[in-house]
Amino acid sequence: MSEREGQTSYDVHAVEAKWLPVWERLDPFRASDDAVVSGEREKRYALTMFPYPSGDLHMGHAEVFALHDVIARYWRFRGYEVLNPMGWDSFGLPAENAAIRNDEHPATYTYANIDTQFHSMKRYATSVDWSRRLHTSDPEYYRWTQWLFLKLREQGMAYRKNSPVNWCPRDQTVLANEQVLADGTCERCGAEVTKRELTQWFFRTTAYAQELYDCLDDLQDSWIGKVVNAQRSWIGRSEGAHVTFDVDGHDPITVFTTRPDTLFGTTFMVVAVDAKLAEELVTDEQRAEFETYRDEIRKASDIDRLATDRPKTGVFLGVHATNPLTGERIPVWATDYVLADYGTGAVMGVPGGDQRDWEFATTMDLPIVRTTEPPADWDGEAFNGEGPAINSPADGVTSALDINGLSVAEAKAATIAHLESIGHGEGTVNFRLRDWLLSRQRYWGAPIPVIHCPVDGEVPVPEDQLPVELPELRGADLKPKGTSPLGAAEEWVNVTCPTCGGPAKRDTDTMDTFVDSSWYFFRYLSPHDDTQAFDSALAEAWGPIDLYIGGDEHAVLHLLYARFFTKVLRDAGLITWDEPFAAYLSQGKVINNGRKMSKSLGNGVDLGAQLDEFGVDAVRLTLVFASPPEDNIDWADMSPAGSLRFLQRAWRLSGDVESAPGADPAAGDAALRKVTHRTVREAEQLVEAYRFNVVVARTMELVNATRKAIDSGPGGADPAVREAAEVVARLLSLVAPYTAEEMWERLGHEPSVASASWPEVDESLLVEDTVTCVVQVQGKVRATLEVSPDATDEQLTELALAEPNVQRAIDGAEVRRVIVRAPKLVNVVV
RNA sequence: GCCGGGAUGGCGGAAUCGGCAGACGCGAUGGUCUCAAAAACCAUUGUCCGAAAGGGCGUGCGGGUUCAAGUCCCGCUCCCGGCACCA
Numbered sequence: 001m002s003e004r005e006g007q008t009s010y011d012v013h014a015v016e017a018k019w020l021p022v023w024e025r026l027d028p029f030r031a032s033d034d035a036v037v038s039g040e041r042e043k044r045y046a047l048t049m050f051p052y053p054s055g056d057l058h059m060g061h062a063e064v065f066a067l068h069d070v071i072a073r074y075w076r077f078r079g080y081e082v083l084n085p086m087g088w089d090s091f092g093l094p095a096e097n098a099a100i101r102n103d104e105h106p107a108t109y110t111y112a113n114i115d116t117q118f119h120s121m122k123r124y125a126t127s128v129d130w131s132r133r134l135h136t137s138d139p140e141y142y143r144w145t146q147w148l149f150l151k152l153r154e155q156g157m158a159y160r161k162n163s164p165v166n167w168c169p170r171d172q173t174v175l176a177n178e179q180v181l182a183d184g185t186c187e188r189c190g191a192e193v194t195k196r197e198l199t200q201w202f203f204r205t206t207a208y209a210q211e212l213y214d215c216l217d218d219l220q221d222s223w224i225g226k227v228v229n230a231q232r233s234w235i236g237r238s239e240g241a242h243v244t245f246d247v248d249g250h251d252p253i254t255v256f257t258t259r260p261d262t263l264f265g266t267t268f269m270v271v272a273v274d275a276k277l278a279e280e281l282v283t284d285e286q287r288a289e290f291e292t293y294r295d296e297i298r299k300a301s302d303i304d305r306l307a308t309d310r311p312k313t314g315v316f317l318g319v320h321a322t323n324p325l326t327g328e329r330i331p332v333w334a335t336d337y338v339l340a341d342y343g344t345g346a347v348m349g350v351p352g353g354d355q356r357d358w359e360f361a362t363t364m365d366l367p368i369v370r371t372t373e374p375p376a377d378w379d380g381e382a383f384n385g386e387g388p389a390i391n392s393p394a395d396g397v398t399s400a401l402d403i404n405g406l407s408v409a410e411a412k413a414a415t416i417a418h419l420e421s422i423g424h425g426e427g428t429v430n431f432r433l434r435d436w437l438l439s440r441q442r443y444w445g446a447p448i449p450v451i452h453c454p455v456d457g458e459v460p461v462p463e464d465q466l467p468v469e470l471p472e473l474r475g476a477d478l479k480p481k482g483t484s485p486l487g488a489a490e491e492w493v494n495v496t497c498p499t500c501g502g503p504a505k506r507d508t509d510t511m512d513t514f515v516d517s518s519w520y521f522f523r524y525l526s527p528h529d530d531t532q533a534f535d536s537a538l539a540e541a542w543g544p545i546d547l548y549i550g551g552d553e554h555a556v557l558h559l560l561y562a563r564f565f566t567k568v569l570r571d572a573g574l575i576t577w578d579e580p581f582a583a584y585l586s587q588g589k590v591i592n593n594g595r596k597m598s599k600s601l602g603n604g605v606d607l608g609a610q611l612d613e614f615g616v617d618a619v620r621l622t623l624v625f626a627s628p629p630e631d632n633i634d635w636a637d638m639s640p641a642g643s644l645r646f647l648q649r650a651w652r653l654s655g656d657v658e659s660a661p662g663a664d665p666a667a668g669d670a671a672l673r674k675v676t677h678r679t680v681r682e683a684e685q686l687v688e689a690y691r692f693n694v695v696v697a698r699t700m701e702l703v704n705a706t707r708k709a710i711d712s713g714p715g716g717a718d719p720a721v722r723e724a725a726e727v728v729a730r731l732l733s734l735v736a737p738y739t740a741e742e743m744w745e746r747l748g749h750e751p752s753v754a755s756a757s758w759p760e761v762d763e764s765l766l767v768e769d770t771v772t773c774v775v776q777v778q779g780k781v782r783a784t785l786e787v788s789p790d791a792t793d794e795q796l797t798e799l800a801l802a803e804p805n806v807q808r809a810i811d812g813a814e815v816r817r818v819i820v821r822a823p824k825l826v827n828v829v830v
Numbered sequence: 831g832c833c834g835g836g837a838u839g840g841c842g843g844a845a846u847c848g849g850c851a852g853a854c855g856c857g858a859u860g861g862u863c864u865c866a867a868a869a870a871c872c873a874u875u876g877u878c879c880g881a882a883a884g885g886g887c888g889u890g891c892g893g894g895u896u897c898a899a900g901u902c903c904c905g906c907u908c909c910c911g912g913c914a915c916c917a
Contacts, residue, residue, distance in 0.1 A: 008869070008870065009869080009870095182912085182913075182914080225834065225835065226834060226835060226910095226911060226912070227912095228834090229833065229834040229835085229911085229912060229913095230834085230911080230912045230913085231912095232833080232834090232912090232913090233832090233833065233834090233912050233913040233914090234912080234913075236913075236914095236916065238916075238917085240917085255917080256916090256917070257917060258916095258917065259917080270917090309915095310915085312915085335915095336915085337915045337917095338915080338916095338917075339915080339916065339917090342916045342917080343916070343917070346917095347917045348917080349917095350917085354917065355831095355915090356915050356917075357917080359915095430916080430917090431916095432913085432916055552911080555911090555912080556912085625842090625843095625854085625855070626842065626843085626855095627842065627843065628843085631842095631843090632910095633842085634841095634842080637841060637842050637856080638842075638856080639842090639855080639856050639857085641856095642855065642856055642857095643855090645869090645870095646855080648869095648870095649870095693842090693843075693844090693854090694843090694844070694853090694854085696854080696855090697843090697844070697853065697854035697855075698853095698854080699854095700854055700855070701853080701854065704854090711871095772850080774849070774850050776849085776850090776897085776898070778897080778898090779849095779896095779897065779898045779899095780898095781850050784850070805884090808884095816897095817897065818897090819849095819897050819898080821849065824849070824850095825849050825850090825898090827849080827897050827898060828897085829897045829898095
């Protein structure tokens with residue numbers, strides 16, 4: 001037992017109990033608005049996605065909070081004023097479903113869980129400013145959610161329309177497109193989503209499609225790539241043209257195409273069978289056949305319709321359109337392979353250039369004309385690759401436009417120019433993104449603050465009457481019945497119209513909970529302000545968020561909505577910046593034994609049990625050290641016990657330091673000092689690059705080096721050992737605050753280590769007096785030399801060739817060339 | 831099908847300026863201490879040949895560029911994620 005006080009370990013739980021009240025008293029993480037507004041200190045806004053209060057915190061929370069705290073604490077050390085707030089996304093279905101099961105109010109479940117999570121978070125000891133705590137289900141919060149809804153409505157960004165919408169039969173509510181997974185199931189509960197024709201509220205996200213897309217370029221480097229990619233795909237920008245076809249006995253039809261250059265190969269037109277347009281076009285002779293086909297398609301589920309390998313089907317509508325370039329008449333068909341709600345719901349059929357059109361043409365026996373010359377060895381069907389334009393115009397047809405021989409890009413440009421000149425089309429951009437459906441037919445959300453009056457129509461609730469508080473409903477009253485439970489609260493529903501004073505009814509839908517979370521990061525700036533949603537001056541001072549960390553499940557949903565809100569608020573004049581999250585990092589999942597943790601698999605790992613067994617610090621350390629932040633962590637591969645061993649080893653250093661606090665490190669062992677200062681510099685670079693796992697590795701190396709210095713080097717009395725131990729305490733505090741605090745105290749300092757200053761790097765100690773020079777022969781390492789960092793090429797060559805091992809490798813051959821990269825490398829070529 | 835990311839020891843992962851592959855940790859093996867165990871500490875740990883010195887091979891596969899390739903280029907395989915009858 002080399003340790004001075006005879007202790008080889010500390011009691012994890014005693015240490016937790018000891019420091020929590022001290023930190024409570026010191027409150028070192030409170031963010032000062034004044035320091036930032038006055039410009040006294042530079043700001044950093046660190047944000048992690050706030051939790052939904054279902055039960056207690058789990059391993060996933062533990063990971064994201066631990067990762068997030070590294071950067072937040074680091075920024076604080078570096079002298080920034082750090083805003084690190086926390087709250088709860090506390091509206092939502094799990095609470096409502098629990099309330100129905102237990103015949104209680106959703107608030108009971110919600111606030112009990114918040115309380116549980118709050119205490120777990122306190123124990124978890126992240127550097128949060130708790131004075132800014134908020135819950136989205138508080139009337140003080142949703143009052144401003146409602147205010148923002150009205151603001152968006154004022155901006156023309158919230159509107160009501162009747163349309164086919166996604167309906168989840170299990171949750172008994174409509175869903176946004178973003179909440180329906182690729183396989184047609186509900187993102188929340190997994191039920192198969194169906195369609196309903198309903199009048200619903202939408203946010204006009206499509207108005208910002210272009211900007212939401214373009215700004216991704218600026219985020220490319222500071223956001224994790226897969227999320228930028230996901231958003232790009234979701235917004236789905238495609239460049240092309242609108243082309244207008246005259247139709248016999250009908251208004252002209254406009255189609256969207258990305259390949260206007262293939263217009264000469266258009267041999268038919270196809271309209272989505274479920275679009276209104278199809279119904280308008282169909283002739284009386286064809287109507288019966290059309291309706292039979294349409295009804296058949298309507299019966300098929302979305303799942304079936306999504307399959308891409310089904311044979312092409314369709315019905316001729318009896319009308320003809322005219323190709324604007326050639327005057328040729330082409331038949332108009334209805335089909336289910338054209339989508340009613342993308343583009344114009346109608347497509348020009350170019351079988352030579354589009355595989356789907358090829359299959360349709362083959363099935364329906366329609367002509368096929370190629371417009372791009374395929375390569376000589378082409379043995380496919382439709383060809384949509386690069387090649388010279390052909391058949392413009394085809395034999396026997398005339399056109400004012402001839403693009404033969406042009407490349408695809410040239411042919412597109414020429415065709416668009418021509419269409420514009422004859423008034424039959426224009427270059428345009430189309431997006432896949434749809435407007436955000438925000439109404440929900442459920443109870444536990446923010447009521448939509450609108451009154452429907454038979455005289456005045458849609459009337460916004462006057463600002464001074466906000467919030468529109470939820471009526472007291474509980475248990476069975478909340479049972480989903482396909483319409484909003486709020487409709488049953490008659491006293492609440494029936495109101496007088498704010499405009500005419502006559503009888504009117506409240507809107508009975510509540511808002512999607514993603515509305516609540518689209519602006520919470522603004523509310524953190526002034527969470528107790530009862531005069532406004534947020535303070536624009538504070539938004540100016542603190543925004544945008546410098547680093548946001550969260551899960552991939554929100555790669556599209558929440559991040560897209562928050563970006564949209566930010567842009568609308570900017571255009572409403574409330575803020576000046578364009579994007580809410582300057583940098584985004586996604587955390588991987590914590591899994592167990594190769595599988596997602598789940599009740600049915602019985603492989604869940606209980607966070608509380610892990611904390612009880614290994615302590616907060618060891619669990620945090622394990623999660624941070626496991627892998628780069630964005631990778632998944634398989635808990636079965638991890639060793640929290642090993643983490644605890646390391647923490648004890650680090651802690652023991654603080655008991656072996658024999659010099660007094662303030663001892664001058666300059667007098668200490670130079671070798672250890674070099675390691676210490678190099679470690680600090682590397683840690684700075686690594687934290688800033690979010691490579692937190694490597695920061696831990698470097699800290700471990702410093703602990704090892706310090707241990708060696710104590711046991712078999714200059715000994716515990718050397719001031720360099722104190723310097724090293726004090727650096728370890730501060731590096732460790734990024735991940736293991738309890739252990740670090742305990743070390744800091746044993747080293748003779750006042751708490752809190754979090755308020756200590758960051759170790760200053762002595763640049764002179766980063767200069768090595770010798771470096772290892774690798775000597776290769778034919779690229780293979782044959783020897784290493786310890787040389788001065790300013791050794792010359794000539795010196796190195798001479799030393800290298802003098803090595804017996806090098807001579808043996810050369811084996812008498814003629815040295816043809818010696819490559820020297822002084823002072824690190826010599827390569828002898830024979 | 832299109833777009834993005836990845837593949838490194840028994841395991842998690844280091845090495846992103848083209849310059850010692852496997853840092854750090856886990857696990858394993860042997861040892862010290864102990865009545866014993868735990869903890870702690872010491873040693874070994876990519877693989878093959880060799881008693882050793884030393885050498886061969888080695889970053890998913892096949893080519894290439896280079897004095898030098900995990901890293902750059904070309905062509906594949908597989909895995910993960912996003913989008914998908916989106917015209």
